[in-house]
Amino acid sequence: MIADYEKQFNRIPQKSIDLARLQRSRLSSEKLYLLIEEKYNEAAISEKSEFGYVDIIDPALVPIRPVSPKVARDLILGLLAGLVLGVVVVVVRERLNVRIRTPEDLKRLGFKTVSLVERMAGEKGNERKSPVKPGGRAFDPHLISFHGPLSATAESYRNLRTNIQFAKLDRPLKSIMVTSANPSEGKSTTVANLAIAFAQAEKRVLLVDADMYRPTLHDCFQIRRNPGLSDYILGNSTFEEVVQKNILDHLDIICSGTAPPDPVEIPGSQKMKVLFKQALQIYDIVLLDSPPVLAATDASVLATEVDGTVLVVSYDDTRAREIERVIESLEGIGARVVGVLLNKFDLRKAYGGYAGVSGRGYGYGYGYGQYASARKPGMGSKKQGN
DSSP states (O other): OHHHHHHHHHHHHHHHHHHHHHHHHHHHHHHHHHHHHHHHHHHHHHHHHOOOSOOOOSOOOOOSSOSSOOHHHHHHHHHHHHHHHHHHHHHHHHHHOOBOOSHHHHHHTTOOEEEEEEOOTTSTTOOOOOOOOGGGOOOOTTOHHHHOTTSHHHHHHHHHHHHHHTOOSSSOOOEEEEEESSTTSSHHHHHHHHHHHHHHTTOOEEEEEOOSSSOOHHHHHTOOOSSOHHHHHTTSSOHHHHOEEEEETTEEEEOOOSOOSOGGGTTTSHHHHHHHHHHHHHOSEEEEEOOOTTTOSHHHHHHTTSSEEEEEEETTTSBHHHHHHHHHHHHHTTOOEEEEEEEEEOHHHHHSSSTTTGGGSSSOOOOOOTTGGGOOTTOOOOOOOO
Protein backbone atom coordinates (compact mmCIF):
# COMPACT_ATOMS: atom_id res chain seq x y z
CA MET A 1 0.00 0.00 0.00
CA ILE A 2 2.80 2.38 0.88
CA ALA A 3 4.42 1.71 -2.47
CA ASP A 4 1.15 2.32 -4.23
CA TYR A 5 0.62 5.65 -2.45
CA GLU A 6 4.09 6.74 -3.38
CA LYS A 7 3.34 6.13 -7.07
CA GLN A 8 0.21 8.28 -6.83
CA PHE A 9 2.08 11.06 -5.06
CA ASN A 10 4.73 11.10 -7.71
CA ARG A 11 2.04 11.68 -10.39
CA ILE A 12 0.57 14.83 -8.68
CA PRO A 13 3.15 17.34 -10.03
CA GLN A 14 2.52 16.25 -13.64
CA LYS A 15 -1.22 16.80 -13.28
CA SER A 16 -0.63 20.22 -11.75
CA ILE A 17 1.48 21.14 -14.74
CA ASP A 18 -1.24 19.95 -17.19
CA LEU A 19 -3.90 21.89 -15.28
CA ALA A 20 -1.85 25.07 -15.32
CA ARG A 21 -1.30 24.70 -19.09
CA LEU A 22 -5.01 24.24 -19.77
CA GLN A 23 -5.95 27.24 -17.65
CA ARG A 24 -3.52 29.43 -19.55
CA SER A 25 -4.98 28.23 -22.84
CA ARG A 26 -8.52 29.02 -21.63
CA LEU A 27 -7.53 32.52 -20.55
CA SER A 28 -5.81 33.16 -23.86
CA SER A 29 -8.86 31.99 -25.89
CA GLU A 30 -11.19 34.07 -23.75
CA LYS A 31 -9.12 37.24 -24.27
CA LEU A 32 -9.02 36.59 -28.03
CA TYR A 33 -12.78 36.13 -28.22
CA LEU A 34 -13.43 39.34 -26.26
CA LEU A 35 -11.05 41.29 -28.50
CA ILE A 36 -12.69 40.00 -31.70
CA GLU A 37 -16.18 40.71 -30.37
CA GLU A 38 -15.14 44.25 -29.49
CA LYS A 39 -13.68 44.86 -32.96
CA TYR A 40 -16.81 43.44 -34.58
CA ASN A 41 -19.10 45.74 -32.61
CA GLU A 42 -16.90 48.73 -33.45
CA ALA A 43 -17.05 47.85 -37.17
CA ALA A 44 -20.83 47.48 -37.06
CA ILE A 45 -21.21 50.84 -35.34
CA SER A 46 -18.88 52.49 -37.83
CA GLU A 47 -20.77 51.02 -40.79
CA LYS A 48 -24.12 52.23 -39.56
CA SER A 49 -22.72 55.70 -38.83
CA GLU A 50 -21.68 56.37 -42.44
CA PHE A 51 -24.25 58.05 -44.84
CA GLY A 52 -22.72 56.76 -48.03
CA TYR A 53 -22.90 58.45 -51.45
CA VAL A 54 -26.50 59.86 -51.66
CA ASP A 55 -27.76 62.75 -53.89
CA ILE A 56 -31.03 64.37 -52.84
CA ILE A 57 -33.08 65.16 -55.95
CA ASP A 58 -36.35 66.38 -54.42
CA PRO A 59 -37.23 66.90 -50.83
CA ALA A 60 -39.90 64.66 -49.37
CA LEU A 61 -43.28 66.37 -49.20
CA VAL A 62 -46.44 65.47 -47.34
CA PRO A 63 -49.26 64.77 -49.96
CA ILE A 64 -52.35 66.98 -49.69
CA ARG A 65 -54.70 64.48 -51.47
CA PRO A 66 -54.78 60.71 -51.87
CA VAL A 67 -52.78 59.23 -54.73
CA SER A 68 -55.52 56.59 -55.31
CA PRO A 69 -58.21 56.23 -56.57
CA LYS A 70 -58.02 58.67 -59.51
CA VAL A 71 -61.70 59.37 -60.10
CA ALA A 72 -61.47 61.00 -63.54
CA ARG A 73 -59.20 58.30 -64.92
CA ASP A 74 -61.31 55.50 -63.45
CA LEU A 75 -64.52 57.03 -64.85
CA ILE A 76 -63.06 57.32 -68.34
CA LEU A 77 -61.71 53.77 -68.23
CA GLY A 78 -65.05 52.51 -66.89
CA LEU A 79 -67.00 54.25 -69.67
CA LEU A 80 -64.69 52.88 -72.34
CA ALA A 81 -64.83 49.38 -70.86
CA GLY A 82 -68.63 49.56 -70.61
CA LEU A 83 -68.91 50.77 -74.21
CA VAL A 84 -66.69 47.98 -75.50
CA LEU A 85 -68.54 45.39 -73.41
CA GLY A 86 -71.91 46.71 -74.62
CA VAL A 87 -70.82 46.51 -78.26
CA VAL A 88 -69.56 42.97 -77.72
CA VAL A 89 -72.84 41.93 -76.06
CA VAL A 90 -74.92 43.47 -78.87
CA VAL A 91 -72.82 41.81 -81.57
CA VAL A 92 -72.98 38.44 -79.83
CA ARG A 93 -76.76 38.71 -79.34
CA GLU A 94 -77.24 39.68 -82.97
CA ARG A 95 -75.18 36.68 -84.04
CA LEU A 96 -77.02 34.29 -81.76
CA ASN A 97 -80.51 35.75 -82.25
CA VAL A 98 -81.84 33.92 -85.29
CA ARG A 99 -85.43 35.05 -84.82
CA ILE A 100 -87.08 37.26 -87.41
CA ARG A 101 -87.66 40.82 -86.16
CA THR A 102 -87.60 43.12 -89.20
CA PRO A 103 -88.17 42.97 -92.97
CA GLU A 104 -84.43 43.52 -93.31
CA ASP A 105 -83.86 40.18 -91.58
CA LEU A 106 -86.00 38.47 -94.23
CA LYS A 107 -84.29 40.35 -97.05
CA ARG A 108 -80.84 39.50 -95.69
CA LEU A 109 -81.79 35.81 -95.69
CA GLY A 110 -83.07 36.04 -99.26
CA PHE A 111 -86.82 35.87 -98.54
CA LYS A 112 -89.36 38.07 -100.32
CA THR A 113 -91.61 40.06 -97.97
CA VAL A 114 -95.11 40.43 -99.41
CA SER A 115 -96.53 42.45 -96.50
CA LEU A 116 -96.26 43.38 -92.83
CA VAL A 117 -99.09 43.12 -90.32
CA GLU A 118 -98.76 44.88 -87.00
CA ARG A 119 -99.75 43.21 -83.75
CA MET A 120 -103.49 43.27 -83.06
CA ALA A 121 -105.46 43.32 -79.85
CA GLY A 122 -105.32 40.10 -77.86
CA GLU A 123 -101.81 39.14 -78.97
CA LYS A 124 -98.96 38.98 -76.46
CA GLY A 125 -100.51 41.07 -73.73
CA ASN A 126 -102.72 43.42 -75.77
CA GLU A 127 -106.27 43.54 -74.54
CA ARG A 128 -108.84 41.89 -76.77
CA LYS A 129 -111.59 44.14 -78.08
CA SER A 130 -115.22 43.15 -77.83
CA PRO A 131 -116.55 41.45 -80.97
CA VAL A 132 -118.58 43.55 -83.40
CA LYS A 133 -121.78 41.96 -84.66
CA PRO A 134 -122.41 42.44 -88.38
CA GLY A 135 -125.96 41.39 -89.17
CA GLY A 136 -126.34 39.65 -85.81
CA ARG A 137 -123.23 37.48 -86.26
CA ALA A 138 -120.35 38.13 -83.84
CA PHE A 139 -117.24 38.14 -86.03
CA ASP A 140 -113.88 37.76 -84.35
CA PRO A 141 -112.37 41.23 -83.65
CA HIS A 142 -109.16 40.11 -85.38
CA LEU A 143 -111.01 40.30 -88.71
CA ILE A 144 -109.77 43.85 -88.97
CA SER A 145 -110.35 43.97 -92.73
CA PHE A 146 -114.06 43.95 -91.87
CA HIS A 147 -114.15 45.89 -88.60
CA GLY A 148 -111.66 48.60 -89.56
CA PRO A 149 -111.22 48.70 -93.33
CA LEU A 150 -109.49 52.09 -93.18
CA SER A 151 -106.99 51.06 -90.52
CA ALA A 152 -103.29 50.57 -91.19
CA THR A 153 -103.65 46.87 -90.43
CA ALA A 154 -106.39 46.45 -93.03
CA GLU A 155 -104.18 48.31 -95.48
CA SER A 156 -101.49 45.72 -94.82
CA TYR A 157 -103.87 42.94 -95.90
CA ARG A 158 -104.82 44.92 -99.00
CA ASN A 159 -101.11 45.30 -99.70
CA LEU A 160 -100.81 41.51 -99.44
CA ARG A 161 -103.74 41.14 -101.84
CA THR A 162 -102.09 43.47 -104.35
CA ASN A 163 -98.75 41.70 -104.16
CA ILE A 164 -100.48 38.36 -104.76
CA GLN A 165 -102.42 39.70 -107.73
CA PHE A 166 -99.28 41.09 -109.36
CA ALA A 167 -96.93 38.27 -108.44
CA LYS A 168 -94.65 37.51 -111.39
CA LEU A 169 -95.33 33.82 -111.84
CA ASP A 170 -95.99 31.77 -114.94
CA ARG A 171 -99.76 31.97 -114.46
CA PRO A 172 -102.26 34.10 -112.50
CA LEU A 173 -102.84 33.06 -108.92
CA LYS A 174 -106.40 31.80 -108.49
CA SER A 175 -105.80 29.30 -105.70
CA ILE A 176 -103.64 30.37 -102.76
CA MET A 177 -102.66 28.52 -99.62
CA VAL A 178 -101.70 30.38 -96.45
CA THR A 179 -99.53 28.44 -94.05
CA SER A 180 -96.84 28.89 -91.41
CA ALA A 181 -93.88 27.02 -90.01
CA ASN A 182 -95.33 26.52 -86.52
CA PRO A 183 -98.73 26.78 -84.81
CA SER A 184 -100.04 30.08 -83.39
CA GLU A 185 -98.22 32.31 -85.87
CA GLY A 186 -101.40 33.89 -87.26
CA LYS A 187 -102.02 32.04 -90.52
CA SER A 188 -105.79 31.60 -89.91
CA THR A 189 -106.25 35.29 -89.07
CA THR A 190 -104.20 36.18 -92.14
CA VAL A 191 -106.15 34.01 -94.58
CA ALA A 192 -109.49 35.22 -93.15
CA ASN A 193 -108.54 38.89 -93.52
CA LEU A 194 -107.08 38.23 -96.97
CA ALA A 195 -110.36 36.61 -98.03
CA ILE A 196 -112.28 39.68 -96.84
CA ALA A 197 -109.84 41.94 -98.69
CA PHE A 198 -110.42 40.02 -101.95
CA ALA A 199 -114.19 40.10 -101.36
CA GLN A 200 -114.05 43.87 -100.84
CA ALA A 201 -112.41 44.07 -104.27
CA GLU A 202 -115.55 42.35 -105.63
CA LYS A 203 -113.78 39.06 -106.32
CA ARG A 204 -115.82 35.92 -105.81
CA VAL A 205 -113.91 34.22 -103.00
CA LEU A 206 -114.12 30.74 -101.54
CA LEU A 207 -112.34 30.32 -98.22
CA VAL A 208 -111.55 26.70 -97.28
CA ASP A 209 -110.49 25.57 -93.82
CA ALA A 210 -108.16 22.66 -94.64
CA ASP A 211 -106.65 22.49 -91.15
CA MET A 212 -108.06 19.25 -89.76
CA TYR A 213 -106.07 19.47 -86.55
CA ARG A 214 -106.91 22.91 -85.16
CA PRO A 215 -109.63 24.47 -87.32
CA THR A 216 -110.57 28.03 -86.35
CA LEU A 217 -112.36 29.69 -89.27
CA HIS A 218 -115.81 28.63 -88.03
CA ASP A 219 -115.06 30.43 -84.75
CA CYS A 220 -113.74 33.52 -86.54
CA PHE A 221 -116.92 33.95 -88.60
CA GLN A 222 -119.27 32.36 -86.05
CA ILE A 223 -120.65 29.83 -88.52
CA ARG A 224 -121.34 26.11 -88.35
CA ARG A 225 -118.43 23.70 -88.65
CA ASN A 226 -120.40 20.74 -90.03
CA PRO A 227 -120.83 19.68 -92.73
CA GLY A 228 -117.51 20.76 -94.13
CA LEU A 229 -114.48 19.74 -96.12
CA SER A 230 -113.96 16.37 -94.45
CA ASP A 231 -117.64 15.48 -94.98
CA TYR A 232 -117.29 16.23 -98.69
CA ILE A 233 -114.03 14.26 -99.03
CA LEU A 234 -115.54 11.26 -97.23
CA GLY A 235 -118.62 11.40 -99.46
CA ASN A 236 -121.09 12.32 -96.72
CA SER A 237 -122.07 15.68 -98.23
CA THR A 238 -122.18 17.37 -101.62
CA PHE A 239 -120.27 20.46 -102.68
CA GLU A 240 -123.37 22.63 -102.40
CA GLU A 241 -124.07 21.35 -98.88
CA VAL A 242 -120.64 22.18 -97.48
CA VAL A 243 -120.37 25.66 -98.99
CA GLN A 244 -121.79 28.31 -96.65
CA LYS A 245 -122.77 31.14 -98.94
CA ASN A 246 -122.89 34.90 -98.48
CA ILE A 247 -121.03 35.07 -95.21
CA LEU A 248 -120.10 38.48 -96.57
CA ASP A 249 -120.66 39.95 -100.00
CA HIS A 250 -118.71 37.84 -102.51
CA LEU A 251 -117.38 35.55 -99.77
CA ASP A 252 -118.32 31.87 -99.29
CA ILE A 253 -116.69 29.53 -96.79
CA ILE A 254 -116.12 25.79 -96.45
CA CYS A 255 -115.28 24.86 -92.85
CA SER A 256 -113.21 21.87 -91.78
CA GLY A 257 -116.22 19.65 -91.07
CA THR A 258 -116.39 16.60 -88.87
CA ALA A 259 -113.05 15.52 -87.40
CA PRO A 260 -111.89 12.66 -89.69
CA PRO A 261 -110.38 9.45 -88.31
CA ASP A 262 -107.28 9.88 -90.49
CA PRO A 263 -106.65 13.57 -91.35
CA VAL A 264 -103.54 12.74 -93.38
CA GLU A 265 -105.61 11.14 -96.14
CA ILE A 266 -107.76 14.23 -96.72
CA PRO A 267 -105.32 16.56 -98.60
CA GLY A 268 -104.06 13.99 -101.12
CA SER A 269 -107.42 12.42 -101.92
CA GLN A 270 -108.88 12.44 -105.41
CA LYS A 271 -112.00 14.25 -104.19
CA MET A 272 -109.81 17.15 -103.03
CA LYS A 273 -108.63 17.56 -106.61
CA VAL A 274 -112.26 17.45 -107.78
CA LEU A 275 -113.20 20.11 -105.22
CA PHE A 276 -110.40 22.37 -106.46
CA LYS A 277 -111.47 21.94 -110.05
CA GLN A 278 -115.11 22.67 -109.28
CA ALA A 279 -114.31 25.63 -107.05
CA LEU A 280 -112.03 27.28 -109.61
CA GLN A 281 -114.85 27.11 -112.19
CA ILE A 282 -117.17 29.07 -109.89
CA TYR A 283 -114.91 31.43 -107.92
CA ASP A 284 -112.28 33.98 -108.86
CA ILE A 285 -110.09 33.20 -105.84
CA VAL A 286 -109.84 30.06 -103.70
CA LEU A 287 -108.00 30.50 -100.39
CA LEU A 288 -106.86 27.61 -98.17
CA ASP A 289 -106.02 27.65 -94.49
CA SER A 290 -103.61 24.73 -94.01
CA PRO A 291 -101.83 23.21 -91.01
CA PRO A 292 -98.28 24.37 -90.20
CA VAL A 293 -95.72 22.88 -92.55
CA LEU A 294 -93.37 21.66 -89.82
CA ALA A 295 -96.19 20.19 -87.74
CA ALA A 296 -97.97 18.14 -90.41
CA THR A 297 -97.41 16.94 -93.96
CA ASP A 298 -100.86 18.12 -95.08
CA ALA A 299 -99.57 21.56 -96.03
CA SER A 300 -96.91 20.14 -98.34
CA VAL A 301 -99.50 17.98 -100.12
CA LEU A 302 -101.93 20.89 -100.49
CA ALA A 303 -99.16 23.20 -101.74
CA THR A 304 -98.82 21.11 -104.89
CA GLU A 305 -102.51 21.64 -105.72
CA VAL A 306 -102.59 25.46 -105.45
CA ASP A 307 -101.10 28.17 -107.66
CA GLY A 308 -99.14 29.82 -104.85
CA THR A 309 -98.35 29.68 -101.15
CA VAL A 310 -97.95 32.53 -98.68
CA LEU A 311 -95.83 31.78 -95.62
CA VAL A 312 -96.76 33.60 -92.40
CA VAL A 313 -93.95 34.20 -89.91
CA SER A 314 -94.39 35.64 -86.45
CA TYR A 315 -92.34 38.62 -85.27
CA ASP A 316 -89.60 37.67 -82.78
CA ASP A 317 -90.94 34.11 -82.65
CA THR A 318 -90.21 32.32 -85.92
CA ARG A 319 -86.59 31.30 -86.42
CA ALA A 320 -84.74 31.85 -89.67
CA ARG A 321 -83.79 28.18 -89.88
CA GLU A 322 -87.48 27.20 -89.68
CA ILE A 323 -88.32 29.46 -92.62
CA GLU A 324 -85.48 27.97 -94.62
CA ARG A 325 -86.74 24.46 -93.88
CA VAL A 326 -90.28 25.39 -94.97
CA ILE A 327 -89.12 27.05 -98.20
CA GLU A 328 -86.85 24.12 -99.02
CA SER A 329 -89.65 21.66 -98.26
CA LEU A 330 -92.21 23.44 -100.45
CA GLU A 331 -89.91 24.25 -103.35
CA GLY A 332 -88.51 20.72 -103.20
CA ILE A 333 -91.92 19.31 -104.20
CA GLY A 334 -92.49 21.94 -106.89
CA ALA A 335 -94.76 24.29 -104.90
CA ARG A 336 -94.70 28.01 -105.69
CA VAL A 337 -93.92 30.26 -102.71
CA VAL A 338 -95.27 33.75 -103.37
CA GLY A 339 -93.50 35.29 -100.40
CA VAL A 340 -93.37 35.76 -96.66
CA LEU A 341 -95.75 37.82 -94.53
CA LEU A 342 -94.28 39.20 -91.30
CA ASN A 343 -97.10 38.96 -88.76
CA LYS A 344 -97.54 40.46 -85.26
CA PHE A 345 -94.98 43.12 -86.19
CA ASP A 346 -94.02 45.46 -83.34
CA LEU A 347 -92.78 48.70 -84.85
CA ARG A 348 -91.56 50.20 -81.59
CA LYS A 349 -89.50 47.18 -80.55
CA ALA A 350 -88.17 46.57 -84.05
CA TYR A 351 -86.95 50.11 -84.71
CA GLY A 352 -86.99 51.72 -81.27
CA GLY A 353 -89.93 54.04 -81.92
CA TYR A 354 -92.07 55.43 -84.72
CA ALA A 355 -89.85 58.38 -85.54
CA GLY A 356 -88.46 58.19 -89.04
CA VAL A 357 -89.91 54.75 -89.76
CA SER A 358 -93.11 55.63 -91.56
CA GLY A 359 -91.11 56.52 -94.64
CA ARG A 360 -89.68 53.03 -95.04
CA GLY A 361 -92.55 52.00 -97.26
CA TYR A 362 -93.96 49.27 -95.04
CA GLY A 363 -97.54 50.51 -94.99
CA TYR A 364 -97.54 52.59 -91.79
CA GLY A 365 -98.32 56.19 -91.09
CA TYR A 366 -101.23 56.69 -93.53
CA GLY A 367 -103.29 58.66 -91.05
CA TYR A 368 -106.38 56.46 -91.35
CA GLY A 369 -108.67 56.05 -88.37
CA GLN A 370 -108.41 52.63 -86.75
CA TYR A 371 -112.17 52.13 -86.91
CA ALA A 372 -113.24 54.77 -89.40
CA SER A 373 -115.83 52.42 -90.87
CA ALA A 374 -117.70 52.44 -87.58
CA ARG A 375 -118.35 56.21 -87.65
CA LYS A 376 -121.68 57.35 -86.31
CA PRO A 377 -124.37 58.28 -88.80
CA GLY A 378 -124.07 61.84 -89.98
CA MET A 379 -120.32 62.02 -89.55
CA GLY A 380 -118.35 63.30 -92.47
CA SER A 381 -115.68 61.45 -94.40
CA LYS A 382 -112.84 63.31 -92.74
CA LYS A 383 -109.98 60.94 -91.99
CA GLN A 384 -109.05 60.49 -88.38
CA GLY A 385 -105.48 60.37 -87.11
CA ASN A 386 -103.92 56.98 -86.89
